[in-house]
Amino acid sequence: MSEENINVWGYLREYEAERDDLLDAVEQVFRSGRLILGDSVQRFEHAFASYCGLAHGVGVGNGTDALVVALEALDVGPGDEVVTVSNTAAPTIVAINTVGARARFVDIDPKTMLMDTSALAGALSERTRCILPVHLYGQCVDMSPVLELARARGVAVLEDCAQAHGATLRGARAGSFGDIAAFSFYPTKVLGAYGDGGLVATSDDALAAACRRLRYYGMAERYYVLQRGHNTRLDELQAELLNRKLTRLDAYIERRQQLAARYAERLADTELRLPVVGPERTHVYYVYVVRHPKRDAIISALRERGINLNISYPWPCHTMEGFAHFGYAKGDLPVTEAVAEQIFSLPMYPSLTDAEQDRVCDELRSVLAELQ
Incomplete structure (x- = not known):
């Protein structure tokens, strides 16, 4: 099965x-x-x-x-x-x-984005x-x-x-x-x-x-x-x-932080750039955003293995046709544009199980090894 x-x-x-x-x-x-x-x-x-x-x-x-x-x-x-x-x-x-x-x-700051x-x-x-x-x-x-x-x-x-x-x-x-x-x-x-x-x-x-x-x-x-x-x-x-x-919000946040800590531990030795928490801050991990130059290939390969990821967000707003009247062009915000080409989000929600997260990490590590 x-x-x-x-x-x-x-x-x-x-x-x-x-x-x-x-x-x-x-x-x-x-x-x-x-x-x-x-x-x-x-x-x-x-x-x-x-x-x-x-x-x-x-x-x-x-x-x-x-x-x-x-x-x-x-x-x-x-x-x-x-x-x-x-x-x-x-x-x-x-x-x-x-x-x-x-x-x-x-x-944007290249570390915290x-x-x-x-x-x-x-x-x-x-x-x-x-x-x-x-x-x-x-x-x-x-x-x-x-x-x-x-x-x-x-x-x-x-x-x-x-x-x-x-x-x-x-x-x-x-x-x-x-x-x-x-x-x-x-x-x-x-x-x-x-x-x-x-x-x-x-x-x-x-x-x-x-x-x-x-x-x-x-x-x-x-x-x-x-x-x-x-x-x-x-x-x-x-x-x-x-x-x-x-009444359950703090519990939701605690579970998200637990999942984030597990991702950080399981993926620490990979080529992925993991989230950076700024000084004197707590992160609630609405999304767990990582970076890799071969982002699109990773997403495609994981989809074939039954793991569906997301990009938040693939197009910086200043490059969108609907906001062209603000007068910005590609190249005006180099860090923002570079980040947009590499970021993607791993599964993150309180009811994600440890076993499911382990599978995500295992499959992701396998794909990264194949792309080397």
């Missing part, structure tokens, strides 16, 4: 383990009499913001909307510039584009309204130089925390450093819903109030529009599912 495929992510085993609790959440919401912006959303907004060390959470429809709402709450719009990285999921840049601002890109904060000052201009660090793959950008520069220049800081639920820098959690933060609860995330979901978090009362208006048509009270807004609300059912899963 042939072995089953191992995918880079999966939720079915987790669902079976948590099924009774999750279905009880469904029953609770359906019997509550309130299906939109009810008690479950309010409880989750408060609980998740508190987990992050923040005062306010504003649930929205997805992570992209969280970024859009946060940017608009900061009054970022046409004519403004947002400084960020190209090594990110496209929604980061889609959100900047949606509000009519221009993305200005800085290159996060924003090169030493290059940040050179990217700021008179039009810079916001710095948007992306806590990619599961660990935080070094926020001290970001915040120092932002304060000196009088610009806002919006943290993209879609991949870093629970990650810490000097003991503080992702999202608690800047003016405002955006989170995604897409099913693959460290804290994932069973559908779409997002949240904006801040300790600024005025920004929180603005976000609540923006997510609900621009209304501060029912039926009366104060400003241009959106219809983007965290679903009551998804919120209750997230409430239940939030």
Whole structure:
């Protein structure tokens, strides 16, 4: 009998383990009499913001909307510039584009593959309204130089925390450093819903109030529009599912870190470049990203052996046709571009078994030996 495929992510085993609790959440919401912006959303907004060390959470429809709402709450719009990285999921840049601002890109640190904060000052201009660090793959950008520069220049800081639920820098959690933060609860995330979901978090009362208006048509009270807004609300059912899963978030993170430690041990003597954790940080390993110059051949060979990997992300945003109007060309961000040609993600999710991970490592080591 042939072995089953191992995918880079999966939720079915987790669902079976948590099924009774999750279905009880469904029953609770359906019997509550309130299906939109009810008690479950309010409880989750408060609980998740508190987990992050923040005062306010504003649930929205997805992570992209969280970024859009946060940017608009900061009054970022046409004519403004947002400084960020190209090594990110496209929604980061889609959100900047949606509000009519221009993305200005800085290159990345070749070790952590996060924003090169030493290059940040050179990217700021008179039009810079916001710095948007992306806590990619599961660990935080070094926020001290970001915040120092932002304060000196009088610009806002919006943290993209879609991949870093629970990650810490000097003991503080992702999202608690800047003016405002955006989170995604897409099913693959460290804290994932069973559908779409997002949240904006801040300790600024005025920004929180603005976000609540923006997510609900621009209304501060029912039926009366104060400003241009959106219809983007965290679903009551998804919120209750997230409430239940939030109690297990630290356990999810601990298992991801265990798997990462096993990968590091099993693959330490290979030609792969393994993840580097920056100083004074914890990594929650949303994805376990490695590098190799023969990346495509490795992925193809492992697929034939029943192991399906992923690339996060094969195209830097500044090279995409949809963002050509920002005026960047191939060659402008050499580290970002070099990394994009080599990175790929190994299977990483809490219900991955040790035996499955051992098989991934064994097959990967075999493929690497054949490619020498």
